[in-house]
Amino acid sequence: MIKLLFFYMFALSSVIAGIAIIFSTNIVRMAYWLIGMLLSLAGLYFLQGSYFLGVIQIIIYAGGVAVLMVFGVMLTSQQIAAQLRPKRWEVLWLLVTAIMLLAGIVSAILDARWSQERVQASNNVSDFGIHLLGKFLGPFELASILLIIALLGAAYLARPKVPTLKSENNPK
């Protein structure tokens, strides 16, 4: 009962965050509504008993990715009218599409029959580590290589560029 109450609280806050992003005009507010959604989802993970994943979500998503986005927002939002509120007919089309898609997925969820054998996953951190370095060793190493590639790529792409003297017709 209490669990259901908490579920609805977190679920409502994440959905409200999403709707607020659609109707918002200020990009910084959108970024902070995203942070609200990330924290609500972390709360949902805590509610389900996966504490480790909840704290990882907060550390990496809310404390890393969201900070990155807030930085990106603050470095590129010099002009204010980059985003206007969506017009009424746009909202209508969006609503129709969204409801159709949602109806499709929800009916698929409600009609599906999941397998009856339930294997209780242990939420122990050490089991998690053993799993990560045992069965998922390949993806683990590949993820670290991916992170190195992303780090190098982002650092190269965002390097300070020295303005060179070249004619405007010369594409580069």
Next chain:
Amino acid sequence: MTELQHYLILAAALLVLGLSIIISKRNAIAILIGVEFILNAANLNIIAFSSHGIGGLDGQTAAIFIIVIAAAEAAVALAIFLNFYNIIATIDVDRGDKLRG
């Protein structure tokens, strides 16, 4: 409606919301925010299955990899958007319709 279905329907709602954000926004970073919504919806889905006994600990491990990949993708995407901004002086993706430069 079992508890698992509650979580799955919420994940579906977040997916649809993320898609709507991507569709309705012109600001590139807002589109990135929508992509984060979709990734988080997938995460929630996988963790819901894992915590209700289907799939064991694979779900949470996959969720960690999704978080890692989302972080890498957000970093590279923001670097690309910064370059876009430096060239075109606006972050409006409707202006990025020239294939040159």
Next chain:
Amino acid sequence: MLVYARKKIEYHGRSKQIVELGIALGRFAGPLLLRMAPVIFFSAILGMILFSWIVARFVNPHVPWFVRDVIAITGIILFVSLVAITGIWGERKISGRMQSRLGPMRTGGWHGWAQSLADGLKFIQKEDLIPKSADGMMFRLAPYITLVPAIVAFAAIPFGVDWVYRNLDVSLLFVLAMLGIEVLGVVLAGWASNNKWGLYGAMREACQLVSYEIPMCMSLLVPVMTVGSIDLIDLGQAQTGGWFHWLIFRNPFIFLSFFSYYIASLASCKRAPFDLPEGESELVAGFHTEYSGFRFTIFFFAEYTVMFIVSALATIIFFGGWNSPFGDRTGGPLWFIAKCGALIFVQMWIRWTLPRIRIDQVMHACVKYLLPFTMAVFIGSSLWQLFVSQTFVTFALISRYILGTFALGMLGILMLAFYVVWAVFGYMNSPLLLGRLARKHLPGA
């Protein structure tokens, strides 16, 4: 000088009677309260302690869980306020003593103990200024994003073996996560002020905070690897016995990682020498330039709370937490708070000794010096674990033999080489050295 004249308000009838009654009561009770303020303050603290003891002893088993939770949360918030108030007073006294002056001496009588309360009252009665072109909602939201995670982190910090609000099995990561959310409040404060200098301060601050999270978390992983658990209670329980069982003395790499953790944590709570965001000589007040009155108090509270949290992590993980250093069974919250207080004293000591460093020096220090050092300590610690482990006995023996003899040999050669170089230097520069040494005894030096 502008004098702001307030319109005189005329009361009539019943309201006039109430206002006059209030004025008369205040005229009588004001000086009395001021006189009795120390008694009231300390008896309030004693009353809270007594109340919590009574509740814990007699009421606790019969009370439903949400009442117990409400009482615990109230206790946490009161403790945090007490930490912040004592921290502000302590900072002023300690900084004063280190600068050969006395610090506050008058407010409240004995050594100005009520200075923080007086400061709090002063801040509360200030005008609540919000710049007109600032984003109102975000401006109001920012201090709370900074303060709330700092208080929530207390939910997982154990003050003793049974003195924890919720015993999470990932409590260390939980506290680190809460410290990572602080960045967002700071950046929002800088942005919402609509102030260029505030935004600069906020950007630098966010860079610094996010960069120093990496050496902080990595150097905390070193003792976690030794003990094998992220649970703070397990980390504390692994250090019972005496001061020689503390984790910091168990492993040379943990000893080194304590220093890198401490430095990174100084940067994480924006303390000097990393307090460029609050650099008064450069950016007025950095990201909290536009904040006045109560909102500034919240930022201040958040800073002292984060100082306490970071010291709490250091004591639990490196210094034995709630275990007493003499090995007897008097461990508990008092030892914990004493150790945290000692570490906070060292933080204040460092602040009032070292000058502030520039933002590029801050980033260089993190990426070029602290991070490689932390990584080397991390690798060394994992090798040390294999070196002294019981599971891979063969590997341990072989590596101990090879590395042990090799390392000892290298150490010997290094010491010999050092001695030779020193002697040669002394021999070749002996006139200069002798001259410098002897010259000061000559007349006319």
